[in-house]
Amino acid sequence: xxxxxxxxxxxxxxxxxxxxxxxxxxxxxxxxxxxxxxxxxxxxxxxxxxxxxxxxxxxx
Numbered sequence: 001x002x003x004x005x006x007x008x009x010x011x012x013x014x015x016x017x018x019x020x021x022x023x024x025x026x027x028x029x030x031x032x033x034x035x036x037x038x039x040x041x042x043x044x045x046x047x048x049x050x051x052x053x054x055x056x057x058x059x060x
Contacts, residue, residue: 005022017023020035029035039045
């Protein structure tokens with residue numbers, strides 16, 4: 001089995017990854033939305049727009 005991030009052989013403690021680094025890269029992709037599933041549901045789009053407006057209105 002190869003690591004889905006870099007393609008190297010997996011290592012048992014980190015399966016399905018080869019290292020802690022690749023596992024962390026995968027987690028970061030989940031957390032920042034890179035693995036989001038596209039939706040055509042209008043309610044999902046409205047909710048996303050509201051989240052963006054809320055985030056933009058908060059002071060940095």
